[in-house]
Amino acid sequence: MKILFFDLETTGIRYWRNGIHQISGEVVIDGECKESFNFHVRPNPQCDVDEEALKICHVTKEQIFAYPPMEEVYKQFVQMLSKYVDKYDRTDKFFLAGYNNSSFDNYFLKAFFVQNGDNYFYSWFWVNSIDVMVLATQHLLEERHKMPDFKQETVARALGIELEADKLHNASYDIYLTREIYKRLIG
Template identity: 65%
Template sequence: MQEVYQLFVTMLAKYVDKYDKTDKFFLIGYNNAAFDNAFLRAWFVQNGDSYFGSWFWANGIDVMVMATEYLLDRRQKMIDFKLKTVALEMGIPVDEGRLHDASYDIYLTWSIYHIINHYRKKPAA
């Protein structure tokens, strides 16, 4: 665990100066506010690092929360709000054989995020 942690922090340091309070990453994910953010923070602590906030902003971006607002008028008709279901509802083709593969889940999350941001940037009619 310590070895992987050191590799991870070394990678982060290539892009962010942890001593600069204005230079941080946003954690972006699907349902990360409820799980991933706390899990990652706890992993830092397990590795003797209580400075998670030196790398990441406290307010992550949860694409599931964004999709909730975007799909507000359709939510009650959806069977669940899993990544696959939301992607399909938003017209994104899903390869079910690739679900839960990290890179594919990132792709689906990015696709949902992209659609929502495109929608938000449209001028009001």
């Protein structure tokens, strides 16, 4: 089984208007991490940039627009994917996995492919994905009413995972938390 655990940091919450500035994750095949990645990306030049979104990630416009161009990062990302998946084989794909990825990150990642002229996103990924937040819902049914929210940080704490609050909202740290939550849930 091939899983691409991933997390994105973006310039806002609208995938059709905002862009990606960080893509991090791990390639996991049959339960073994084969490769980790952490790409900083200059967002699409036509995207809107919400200053509040950048503050959450502790980055500035100057920083993100100094990152490598999205076309360059896209090529590196696809090169990495192609080491593990044959996009021409309909039976060989990754499951995308993340925290709240079904309603957020997946849309941004697909838009990233389209913005780079690639309309074959589903040649790489199954249409259904693994949303760790949804998995945690079932596991924490009895405790949910005591929780102030269902953010990744809150869920990690509820599962007894120690975390470093100053590292939150960095995609590479957030994917670490996602994997830790996932391990506890399927354990």
